[in-house]
Amino acid sequence: MITERKIDLTGLKCPMPIVQLAKLIKELDAGEEFTATADDPAFCLDVESWCNKTGHELIRLEDSNERLVAVIRKKISEVE
Amino acid sequence: MALEIETVSPETIATMEQRIEELEKKQKNTADVNALSMVVFSGELDKLLAAFVIATGAAACGMRVSMFFTFWGAAALKKSGPQAKGKSIVERMFGCLLPGGLGKRKLSKLEMLGVGRQLMTREMAKKNVASLPELIETAKELGVGINICQMSMSLMGIQAEELIDYPGMGYCGVANLVEQSSSSNTTMFI
Numbered sequence: 305m306i307t308e309r310k311i312d313l314t315g316l317k318c319p320m321p322i323v324q325l326a327k328l329i330k331e332l333d334a335g336e337e338f339t340a341t342a343d344d345p346a347f348c349l350d351v352e353s354w355c356n357k358t359g360h361e362l363i364r365l366e367d368s369n370e371r372l373v374a375v376i377r378k379k380i381s382e383v384e
Numbered sequence: 385m386a387l388e389i390e391t392v393s394p395e396t397i398a399t400m401e402q403r404i405e406e407l408e409k410k411q412k413n414t415a416d417v418n419a420l421s422m423v424v425f426s427g428e429l430d431k432l433l434a435a436f437v438i439a440t441g442a443a444a445c446g447m448r449v450s451m452f453f454t455f456w457g458a459a460a461l462k463k464s465g466p467q468a469k470g471k472s473i474v475e476r477m478f479g480c481l482l483p484g485g486l487g488k489r490k491l492s493k494l495e496m497l498g499v500g501r502q503l504m505t506r507e508m509a510k511k512n513v514a515s516l517p518e519l520i521e522t523a524k525e526l527g528v529g530i531n532i533c534q535m536s537m538s539l540m541g542i543q544a545e546e547l548i549d550y551p552g553m554g555y556c557g558v559a560n561l562v563e564q565s566s567s568s569n570t571t572m573f574i
Contacts, residue, residue, distance in 0.1 A: 315512050318441070319437050320522075323440055323522055326445070326526065354444070
């Protein structure tokens with residue numbers, strides 16, 4: 305079953321947005337997508353780096369009026 | 385097309401197994417790009433904040449993080465409360481000069497007899513920047529490892545019961561740090 309997951313990271317400052325992403329991703333199934341909203345300007349580059357480092361896929365990143373919306377898909381397999 | 389199957393001699397298999405074993409051993413000894421080792425030497429609030437932001441951020445990125453607290457860093461992890469019993473006069477003096485409690489950590493700059501720190505702490509709360517206790521709680525949740533330099537503890541008369549409660553906190557020496565550091569691709573000194 306695919307349900308749309310959302311997380312609001314508004315107001316959080318570094319490193320808490322990615323800490324929250326790390327906590328949320330554990331609850332998701334492989335391949336599941338979620339949307340994260342943030343307003344910390346650092347989140348723009350950080351979410352990209354976080355995805356590069358963890359291997360989860362950054363599907364979309366929108367930056368409009370200081371509101372950042374990222375769509376992330378959890379990676380299929382844990383590659384060691 | 386017929387499939388050709390080559391028979392492999394037991395000697396070849398033995399050589400291959402040996403080579404695999406050697407490679408696995410080599411692989412085991414290479415630094416892990418997903419590991420971060422940190423030496424926290426400083427005990428000032430700003431430097432501790434930087435150390436824990438990096439540690440929790442790296443752990444959130446899926447890295448194995450281990451922090452080694454030495455000297456002022458070790459003393460900075462003392463919790464508030466009375467000193468432990470059985471200390472020498474000099475150790476008690478060190479205990480008084482290095483008071484416990486995360487809230488007592490000073491800034492390395494702009495401390496201004498506590499005024500600067502108060503302003504900084506107020507701004508942090510206003511701007512929703514995580515405080516030191518919050519970051520330490522996050523480090524716990526994310527499984528960041530903390531080890532304390534036993535030599536620093538003995539030198540300053542710090543006893544384990546005087547330190548903050550942290551799951552799996554270890555008390556060790558430089559060999560442990562060297563092992564952690566050499567198996568991590570990155571080591572920081574703060």
